[in-house]
Amino acid sequence: MNKKIRVRFAPSPTGALHIGGLRTALYNYLFAKKYNGDFILRIEDTDIKRNIKKSINYILKTLKWCKIKYNEGFHKKGKYCPYIQSKRIFIYKKYLKKLINNNFAYYSFETKQELNIYKTKYKNFIYNSLTRNKLKNSLTLNSTLTKKYIKNKNYVIRLKTPTNYNIIFYDKVYGQIKINTNEIDDKILFRSDSTPTYHLASVIDDHIMKISHIIRGKEWISSTPIHILIYNYFNWNLPNFVHLPLILNDIGGKISKRLNYNDSVPIYPINSKHFNIKNSYKKKGFLPKAFINIISLLGWSPNANKEIYTFNNIIKLFDLNNISKKDVHLNYKKFCWINKQYINNSNSHFIDNILLKFLKKKINNKKIKTIYLKKIIKLTKNRISLINDIWNVSYYFFINPIQFNIPNYISLFIKKKYTEILFFFNQIILFFKKKKKKKEIEIFLNKISNIIYLKLLRISLVGKLIGINMLYILSLINNKIIINRINYFLKQIIIK
RNA sequence: GGCCCAUUAGUCUAUUGGUUAGGACGUCAGAUUUUCAUUCUGGAAAGAGGGGUUCAAUUCCCCUAUGGGCUACCA
Incomplete structure (x- = not known):
């Protein structure tokens, strides 16, 4: 039973990689590293409308900056190429056919508008075994009508959920979770524009790619029964589910809430019409090593009264049993403090060079000698938390004061x-x-x-x-x- | 509204039936610094509320409250 550990980070390229996404990537990476497993990067771009071209590159750059390396996946050759879902649609179609043929999925012909009418008319309207008998689909319509609709391509394909059946699954973090099928709807697996939805594509890929542990955000708990149904319908073995607590922003909401790009905190600076974000953790002056330390502690903690860990130590200590169930609030001041520990305690030559580079760029005066700058750095660097702060503590060596603050x-x-x-x-x-x-x-x-x-x-x-x-x-x-x-x-x- | 999940100080967390409830950030006070910052020392600060179970509950169970997630032809 000791199957090889294979995990994946599967972002959809719809925006900046925020701190929550990166945390998910990191935990997958740590788990793979610890058990000598594979870490796979898969791009889930099934929703064409929401895709933003620049984001794939952005995700890649961010992972690279954090030194989170994947050994299989997008841009790399691997056994299960391609690792981008838009190029795997033929695969999903093949499996979808099996579901339909086995009566586990069916065609549904309501338009979006019609569904909206139901939703406003009936409170808690769910398209499932309790309602589908009265609706327009391949289970209720005669074969000629059904064929006509299919021919006109006015259909979606839905998963057929059973009636009043308790789906019980065990989550490595949250324990046993029970959800009744009457509460979930016959999820759309295939859209009218002939593209698969997440539920279909990710389950198929996770199975094909032999993913052993699905480590993802807690927001997926409610969808897990749907995924389990699909696994069961195909008679596939279930992977292990590991749901991570959410990272909440200052207001207390989900950090990646829907399409609100500005809500997400980018790691790497990015410029595009879709991201109007000037600040980023990188640009503010966080060091990658410190940043990894910071995000590793967002929902996980080793049993020790210590805060500063090297990447290798984190890998060694990382354990799914120590993942917290409680959602995490960000503590920016603590982030800064951790970064400060890295600035003051790690290899000074390395840090000094970063600071030197920063100052040189800021001053933009070639007459100022490097030795002079190095002296100033040496004298001031114990006063900073972020790389960029070096200017705030050393500016008076380079510019004359104009105003005077006299008590x-x-x-x-x-x-x-x-x-x-x-x-x-x-x-x-x-x-x-x-x-x-x-x-x-x-x-x-x-x-x-x-x-x-x-x-x-x-x-x-x-x-x-x-x-x-x-x-x-x-x-x-x-x-x-x-x-x-x-x-x-x-x-x-x-x-x- | 329905379903699911969570609840230790302002925040992150340790202890998982018997502890003076431990640590970190922050905060407050003192020392160092001619200033500021650093650094050091010390202080205040927590088991949401109510019922059970038990000799004993922060830890197990139930209810309530609060917070969050899901409830899309988004992921």
Whole structure:
């Protein structure tokens, strides 16, 4: 019975891959990796109307960024090619015929409008064994009429669900679940435009591709009985079902709710008329390794009081038994904290290069030397959580402050001791007229006994009371610039 | 409305019948930092409510409440 573990991630290319989708992909990947199984990427593009061309590429790019590798599937050669459902329709048609011939599926001739009328007229209208006898389909109409409808292609094909039959299945996360067939409708398997629906295509593919575990979002629990019926009708062995808790957005709703693209949080930046999203986890400055750590903890937790894990450790520890049943709320601050741990604790050379690249791009000034930037990075990087934050903690080395944020008690001090302050700054200007060594600056700084003077100096150079130690600011910023900034600051004070 | 699922601090979670209910983010206080941030130390903070079962229930059962999912010729 020890069948090979084979799992799949089967996104439909209808939009940006959001954090929930990526979590599903990751859990499938982790499970496959842990048990030396196969991880398959299958594109489920059966709904032509909703397909967005760019999204397949987007999904691929996102998985690549996260280093989630699939060893079989779209764009790769494999035993069960092609791995995109729009190119497998002939297969689904073949199996569909079997269902019809065995009386497990039938033609139904109501138009969408007619169905809508039923739905508004009768509360809780369901197209199933309780109602289909009174409706327009191949089970009720005589053969000539049926043939006529089929010839005109005005039909859909529905699954024939049994009457009052309890479908009981065992979910690895949620345990036993029981749903009565009277509650589900005769789902459409094949649309009037001759395309299969998800239910048909995915069950057939999962069987053909020998998928052993179906790991997917909890929203599929209600559809699982339909899938089980199809498996049973074909006399196929059931796969293991593993439903994952949902990831909820701040409002508490499903993160990928219907067609609301803006609700989903993209991982990778993407530009197209369908995605009007400027921000992404990648662009904000999350590191892929940290991000994997973050999403691995969204609905799963190892039994340890630890938060930071390497990818390999996550694979080792990953266990379906530790998946939570409770839906997950995102905690963005914790995401940032985890990312910070990676910035400060992983290979510093690697992180420094990323930061260097970011700063160089931001400054866009080739005169500024790499060694200089590296020094600044070294001094400031323990202050950031996201890569992009490096600018917020180091900008004052590159741009002059224009506005000054002066607290009240210092404003009062300026008014009182105006002439003394002028004298103080003149001394500093004088001091910086000549090149100075770090040691000399340190001695000079130590002579300043009044803290407020130091604070004033900081404000004149940085613009506000933030930033690294004054010694480093004074020794890293060019003397001329220091003097210019002070002069500008003094002018501003006079105006006030 | 119907069906299904969930419910430990603001959030993520550990303990799965006997614990001072543990950890993390956040928050608050203190120390370090001339400032800010970091870092460190410490504090506050939880079993939705009501019934059972049991010597004992956060843990098992029932009801209620709340939240979520599904209820498409979407996936």
